[in-house]
Amino acid sequence: MNIARVIVDVPSFQTNRPFDYRIPDRYEGVIQPGMRVIVPFGPRKILGYVVGLTDETDLNRLKPVEELLDLQPVLTTELLGLGDWMAEQTLSFRISALQVMLPQVLKAKYKKEVWRNEGEDLPEQFERLFAGRDGIDFTEFERSGISYHQLQKLVQDGSIEIEYIVKSKESKKTTPMIQPAKSPIELEEALVDLTKSAHKQRDLIEHFISEPEPVPKKLLVESFQTTASTIKTLMDKGLLEQFNQEIYRDPYKNRSFERTEAFELTEEQEEAIAPILDVLEKKQHEVMLLHGVTGSGKTEVYLQSIQQVIDQGMEAIMLVPEIALTPMMVERFKGRFGSRVAVLHSALSAGEKYDEWRRIQRGEVQVVVGARSAIFAPFTKLGIIIIDEEHETSYKQEENPRYHARDVAVYRGEQHHCPVILGSATPSLETFARAKKGNYRMLSLTKRMNEASMPEVELIDMREELHAGNRSMFSRVLKEKIEDRLAKKEQVVLFLNRRGYSTFVMCRDCGFVIECPHCDITMTYHRKQESLKCHYCSHEVSMPSECPECESDSIRYFGTGTQKVEEVLQQLLPEARVVRMDVDTTRRKGAHEKLLGEFGRGEADILLGTQMIAKGLDFQNVTLVGVMTADSLLNIPDFRSAEKTFQLLTQVSGRAGRHTKPGEVIVQTYTPEHYSIELASTYDYHQFFNQEMQLRKAFRYPPYYFITLVTVSHPNQLKVQEVTQKIVAFMRSKLSEESVTLGPTPSALTRIKNRYRYQCMIKYKHEPEQRKLLKRILQYYEDELKQDQLQISIDFQPYQLM
Numbered sequence: 039m040n041i042a043r044v045i046v047d048v049p050s051f052q053t054n055r056p057f058d059y060r061i062p063d064r065y066e067g068v069i070q071p072g073m074r075v076i077v078p079f080g081p082r083k084i085l086g087y088v089v090g091l092t093d094e095t096d097l098n099r100l101k102p103v104e105e106l107l108d109l110q111p112v113l114t115t116e117l118l119g120l121g122d123w124m125a126e127q128t129l130s131f132r133i134s135a136l137q138v139m140l141p142q143v144l145k146a147k148y149k150k151e152v153w154r155n156e157g158e159d160l161p162e163q164f165e166r167l168f169a170g171r172d173g174i175d176f177t178e179f180e181r182s183g184i185s186y187h188q189l190q191k192l193v194q195d196g197s198i199e200i201e202y203i204v205k206s207k208e209s210k211k212t213t214p215m216i217q218p219a220k221s222p223i224e225l226e227e228a229l230v231d232l233t234k235s236a237h238k239q240r241d242l243i244e245h246f247i248s249e250p251e252p253v254p255k256k257l258l259v260e261s262f263q264t265t266a267s268t269i270k271t272l273m274d275k276g277l278l279e280q281f282n283q284e285i286y287r288d289p290y291k292n293r294s295f296e297r298t299e300a301f302e303l304t305e306e307q308e309e310a311i312a313p314i315l316d317v318l319e320k321k322q323h324e325v326m327l328l329h330g331v332t333g334s335g336k337t338e339v340y341l342q343s344i345q346q347v348i349d350q351g352m353e354a355i356m357l358v359p360e361i362a363l364t365p366m367m368v369e370r371f372k373g374r375f376g377s378r379v380a381v382l383h384s385a386l387s388a389g390e391k392y393d394e395w396r397r398i399q400r401g402e403v404q405v406v407v408g409a410r411s412a413i414f415a416p417f418t419k420l421g422i423i424i425i426d427e428e429h430e431t432s433y434k435q436e437e438n439p440r441y442h443a444r445d446v447a448v449y450r451g452e453q454h455h456c457p458v459i460l461g462s463a464t465p466s467l468e469t470f471a472r473a474k475k476g477n478y479r480m481l482s483l484t485k486r487m488n489e490a491s492m493p494e495v496e497l498i499d500m501r502e503e504l505h506a507g508n509r510s511m512f513s514r515v516l517k518e519k520i521e522d523r524l525a526k527k528e529q530v531v532l533f534l535n536r537r538g539y540s541t542f543v544m545c546r547d548c549g550f551v552i553e554c555p556h557c558d559i560t561m562t563y564h565r566k567q568e569s570l571k572c573h574y575c576s577h578e579v580s581m582p583s584e585c586p587e588c589e590s591d592s593i594r595y596f597g598t599g600t601q602k603v604e605e606v607l608q609q610l611l612p613e614a615r616v617v618r619m620d621v622d623t624t625r626r627k628g629a630h631e632k633l634l635g636e637f638g639r640g641e642a643d644i645l646l647g648t649q650m651i652a653k654g655l656d657f658q659n660v661t662l663v664g665v666m667t668a669d670s671l672l673n674i675p676d677f678r679s680a681e682k683t684f685q686l687l688t689q690v691s692g693r694a695g696r697h698t699k700p701g702e703v704i705v706q707t708y709t710p711e712h713y714s715i716e717l718a719s720t721y722d723y724h725q726f727f728n729q730e731m732q733l734r735k736a737f738r739y740p741p742y743y744f745i746t747l748v749t750v751s752h753p754n755q756l757k758v759q760e761v762t763q764k765i766v767a768f769m770r771s772k773l774s775e776e777s778v779t780l781g782p783t784p785s786a787l788t789r790i791k792n793r794y795r796y797q798c799m800i801k802y803k804h805e806p807e808q809r810k811l812l813k814r815i816l817q818y819y820e821d822e823l824k825q826d827q828l829q830i831s832i833d834f835q836p837y838q839l840m
């Protein structure tokens with residue numbers, strides 16, 4: 039095998055296939071699939087990924103691989119296969135699909151160093167190469183004439199390591215260390231030569247005579263109250279020397295985690311975990327839905343399933359939504375599995391992510407807890423994949439490749455013959471429908487821990503408040519209840535939907551919202567034309583001056599921000615100590631943790647926040663949860679808005695009364711009669727599912743139909759319309775009768791950064807040719823797409839329909 043097949047880092051259609059390169063002698067037998075190489079491509083030298091080896095090629099003269107970047111594959115064969123599949127599924131370039139699986143740091147070329155591991159004997163020629171040093175520059179190895187093959191063997195058996203020297207601040211963190219360069223006896227001699235006044239130098243030398251261990255330079259300076267220049271003087275005299283030691287950037291390093299033991303499972307938990315353990319035992323692939331109400335102990339089921347996987351010597355991936363990746367969640371996993379856990383989330387710097395990734399790759403950990411991209415953890419002995427809060431839309435990547443972590447999980451589960459567990463109190467309709475049909479196995483937890491009841495939910499009709507003369511955003515009941523909790527020294531969580539989507543119009547008198555008669559979604563207000571438009575099908579009506587339902591003139595925009603609520607709250611209840619958590623207050627690293635810590639220690643009475651407080655919080659003293667406006671989610675122009683509302687209300691309510699004190703929930707709304715709000719208030723998931731499914735069927739939405747969303751954007755509006763129109767016409771002419779192609783329609787967010795956006799939506803049941811057709815469209819526009827004026831994005835599983 040002297041030919042490498044390489045996917046090059048040039049995202050385009052012509053280059054979306056492997057190119058053949060000759061393997062030069064020095065790399066023969068060393069290069070393996072999954073390694074990164076530098077190859078000549080046209081006039082340039084670029085990064086590429088080896089995806090295969092072969093002896094045959096159609097070309098008669100091959101260019102050689104210029105440089106090999108890794109001595110161990112960064113992508114396993116399984117992940118290479120996943121890359122192909124993902125590129126195919128999402129209609130993305132293969133290079134993008136490969137790169138999305140790797141930490142940022144590996145997407146470029148870096149200088150390398152060769153390091154020997156402590157206590158390992160090396161073959162003679164390597165000892166000569168290192169010549170007493172622990173680490174050398176890679177170029178030094180290359181000049182030595184020692185074969186790559188030999189080096190690779192030592193890397194594989196762990197006596198040598200290759201380090202990528204990343205020069206940005208993302209790089210591996212090292213700390214300068216100082217150690218004696220001479221033996222204690224030589225140091226004694228040096229003491230004699232010192233002048234009397236050189237106290238500091240004397241102190242330092244004396245220290246290293248008795249303690250020859252390396253010391254971090256910083257610590258040395260601090261504890262001897264000396265300066266860097268004193269140390270430098272001793273280094274110049276050849277008495278001390280400095281080297282850099284790598285420190286893992288473990289973001290949790292300064293925290294100790296209390297070790298927790300497994301709970302004795304309740305009867306229900308036993309029943310739920312039994313099939314999981316059984317499948318683990320048999321090493322079978324199966325997808326299971328763990329449908330458990332909030333606080334029913336799902337996490338404990340995950341933990342004990344993972345324990346079994348670890349006991350079998352295998353590995354586990356645990357996905358949680360980014361916003362649920364709170365210190366609390368991490369603590370539960372670190373507490374149970376200690377240093378066997380790697381944590382991957384977006385708050386880590388690129389360097390920290392790389393460190394965690396390497397711990398996985400080296401097999402130093404057996405469990406990964408992380409957000410979406412942790413699904414690509416380079417484990418080779420995967421025993422289980424768990425996706426908590428499986429309904430969360432953050433599992434879908436909203437840029438190329440537009441993959442859904444759930445699909446990737448199922449793919450990897452098949453490859454590894456291991457179970458995939460999807461957990462949620464409010465499963466997505468897609469998942470629940472599959473479980474009901476028997477495609478997934480259904481496991482249920484219906485009771486809360488300690489028989490605690492679900493908190494009572496009271497719906498407050500804000501229209502009535504208005505009619506009673508209360509124009510405040512706090513209903514009288516909510517205000518009273520908050521005062522009551524303040525008096526009792528109990529805590530309150532107040533939830534407000536993310537900066538309300540303010541393009542919907544609602545009557546404050548009767549709660550009426552105008553919907554599209556064809557699509558069952560809220561119409562979007564367009565200020566310019568003073569009109570309301572459906573952004574699925576383009577249906578348009580003019581903006582009414584009074585409510586079509588009750589003729590009131592209080593029909594207007596909607597939306598309030600957290601900051602505003604905080605102000606009002608301070609006026610209303612000046613004595614309350616409020617912690618506000620939203621994108622603005624949590625931007626700084628660690629802010630999240632700090633704010634939650636304050637609240638957890640009882641330093642605040644009220645936690646006010648957006649989505650990010652809806653998940654995973656488990657505070658003893660919270661007995662009241664208030665939802666400011668349940669309607670703002672309900673009225674985003676999205677066919678899933680009812681589902682999202684139901685999910686969110688259930689999640690938020692689940693934060694109250696999780697322990698001994700009973701909880702209570704107040705939901706303020708202008709539409710208490712809406713089924714999603716009403717059914718969330720009685721925790722009736724099954725009824726909600728049935729009702730919502732009927733609508734999905736009637737309006738041809740998932741899970742009855744699949745949806746593909748094509749979004750076209752360009753600075754010129756006419757151009758966008760024209761291209762979208764062509765796409766619509768082309769698809770209509772090719773797809774079957776049963777499919778519906780809607781559009782061209784201006785997107786709900788019609789203009790972003792001076793680009794106009796139009797869309798086309800395809801609803802279908804079975805269109806095996808669809809991907810090919812859409813690919814033809816992309817190819818047809820390829821030149822224009824390259825110039826970056828025109829953009830066409832294709833989403834086969836759209837969650838953001840704006």
Ligand SMILES: Nc1ncnc2c1ncn2[C@@H]1O[C@H](COP(=O)(O)OP(=O)(O)OP(=O)(O)O)[C@@H](O)[C@H]1O
Binds near residue numbers: 301333463656
């Ligand atoms: N078998 C058990 N015995 C005693 N306590 C338990 C047991 N299982 C779980 N718990 C505790 O019950 C509480 C709720 O459990 P957990 O947080 O796992 O529920 P959950 O279903 O994951 O909740 P949510 O979906 O709301 O986050 C936790 O404080 C947990 O430590």
Ligand SMILES: [Zn+2]
Binds near residue numbers: 546548585588
């Ligand atoms: Zn009205």
Ligand SMILES: [Zn+2]
Binds near residue numbers: 573577
């Ligand atoms: Zn419509």
